[in-house]
Amino acid sequence: MPNFRDTLRQKSTLVLPWVRSHKVWTALLLIAAWLLLEVLTLPFWDVRNLKNTAPTETAFMRMHADQATEEGKPFKKIQRWVPFGRISRDAVNAVIVAEDGTFWSHGGFDWFEFRESIERNVTEGRAVRGASTITQQLVKNLYLSPSKNPVRKLKEWILTWWMERTLSKQRILELYLNLIEWGRGIYGIEAAAQTYFGKPASSLSREESARLAAVIPNPRIFRVDRQTSYLERRSQLILDRMAARGY
8 A cells, every 4th residue: 555655656747747848837826825824814704804904003003113123212102092983074084185085986996097097107108196095005004015016916815805895984984083193103093193283183173183184195204293395285176175065
C-alpha cells in the first residue's frame, strides 16, 4: 500500500510537466487563488457588527500611532463618540456637499465623479482628483490604508459594496463623522468641535461646519485653526454649495 510520500511523488510527476508547459496559465491560477484568499479574509463579519458596535480604533489610528513611534513622538488620541442625532445638521450637510454630494442616493459609488476623475487625471498626467465616496473613505479608514495599489482598491470596492448593503446610510455617516481625523490625534467631530471651537458638535454653526469640512482631505496640512487662503476659499465654496441646495 503506497504511503503519503509515494502518492505525493506520483501526483507531482503528473502536475509538474503540465506546469512547465503552461507557465502563463499556472501564473494566472496562482494570482486568482491569491486574490480569492485576499477576498475571503476580508472583515465581512466586522462590518455587520458595526450595526450595533462603535469601534474604538481604526487602521488609520494604528498607522498614525506607528508613525509617531517611528518619529519618537508621543501619540495622544482625542475622541468622543456622539450619536448622529447630536451632530449639528449644518455639520452633516457641510460634510456631504464637501465630500460626497450624492451620498444619500448612490449605492456606495459615484460613477459620474469616478469618470470625471479618470478623465481629469489622464489629462493632467497625474492624480489630481479623487472620487471616493464617504462609504469608500470609511472602509479605507477602518480597515485598509492610504495605499493606491490595485489590490487595496479591490478590497475597498468589495467592502464598500458590502457595507452599503449591511448598514443604513445614517449609520455609515455616523461612523464616518465619529472616526475620521480632524488634526493630529483628533478623531471624530465631537473632539474636533470641542478642540477648535470649545462647543459640542450639536452646536456647530454653518461657518464652523464648513471650516471643519474644508480640511477633511488632509487635516494635518489644512488646519482648522489656521487662517489660510485655501481654508477661506474652500470654506466659502462649501457654504455656497449648501446655499444652492437650500441648506
